[in-house]
Amino acid sequence: MADKKTRRNINLRYILAFICFIVGLALIFSPQITSFIAKQSQNEVLHNLNKDKIRENEKSKGQFDFSKVKSIDFAQVTKSRIKNNAKAVGAIAIPSVHMYLPILKGLSNDSLSTGGGTMRPDQKMGHGNYPLAGHYMTANGSLFSPLESVKKGKLIYLTDLKKVYIYKIYMKKKVPPTAVWLVDDTRKNIVTLITCADWGANRWAIRGSLIKTVKATDEKLRIFKLRQ
Numbered sequence: 001m002a003d004k005k006t007r008r009n010i011n012l013r014y015i016l017a018f019i020c021f022i023v024g025l026a027l028i029f030s031p032q033i034t035s036f037i038a039k040q041s042q043n044e045v046l047h048n049l050n051k052d053k054i055r056e057n058e059k060s061k062g063q064f065d066f067s068k069v070k071s072i073d074f075a076q077v078t079k080s081r082i083k084n085n086a087k088a089v090g091a092i093a094i095p096s097v098h099m100y101l102p103i104l105k106g107l108s109n110d111s112l113s114t115g116g117g118t119m120r121p122d123q124k125m126g127h128g129n130y131p132l133a134g135h136y137m138t139a140n141g142s143l144f145s146p147l148e149s150v151k152k153g154k155l156i157y158l159t160d161l162k163k164v165y166i167y168k169i170y171m172k173k174k175v176p177p178t179a180v181w182l183v184d185d186t187r188k189n190i191v192t193l194i195t196c197a198d199w200g201a202n203r204w205a206i207r208g209s210l211i212k213t214v215k216a217t218d219e220k221l222r223i224f225k226l227r228q
Contacts, residue, residue, distance in 0.1 A: 038113060051162070088115070089104065096150065096151065113135070116143075126210060128187070131191075134193070136148070150172060152172055167191045171206065171207040191210075192207050
């Protein structure tokens with residue numbers, strides 16, 4: 001009887017140790033897993049993007065209250081992946097840093113777990129200031145993380161599948177979270193990209209000026225890695 005109880009206690013200790021081991025691995029690799037799921041979501045949205053979906057999604061109201069945005073984590077990207085209701089209205093590509101993402105309507109948590117979110121309900125691609133916000137993740141290559149490595153003079157491409165808008169980066173700097181002027185419309189046709197810096201204490205702000213607009217042919221759309 002005592003031997004059975006001893007074996008049962010030993011087995012229980014092994015089970016608890018295994019559970020602790022699995023939990024430990026999950027904590028260690030959580031950023032990589034979160035990054036992987038986010039990439040899967042962004043690739044799926046890009047591959048399913050079409051003009052009809054963009055036209056429908058542009059009619060949605062969207063959520064533009066940044067105070068409602070939660071920090072990205074495993075639970076959030078998993079939830080967004082399952083719900084799969086982010087409203088894509090285009091795509092962005094920055095080939096110099098291998099950044100290829102869908103553009104989503106508004107700043108909902110689902111949008112920002114999938115790509116770059118529009119920051120004003122009235123913004124129009126190729127006209128005035130077109131601001132986009134995205135999450136920074138420590139795993140390089142996910143969401144807006146590549147912006148940390150982008151250089152002035154490089155090109156940013158936007159598309160609504162009707163046209164491709166080509167911007168040249170002229171500004172890259174860190175700004176405080178209070179720099180809301182970056183979202184305001186401008187007379188000059190520019191794109192503004194915003195993501196976290198210094199673990200959320202500041203923001204990276206990248207701006208590019210529109211230098212060319214071309215028709216969205218199959219050849220031009222290859223730069224976005226879209227499945228046409």
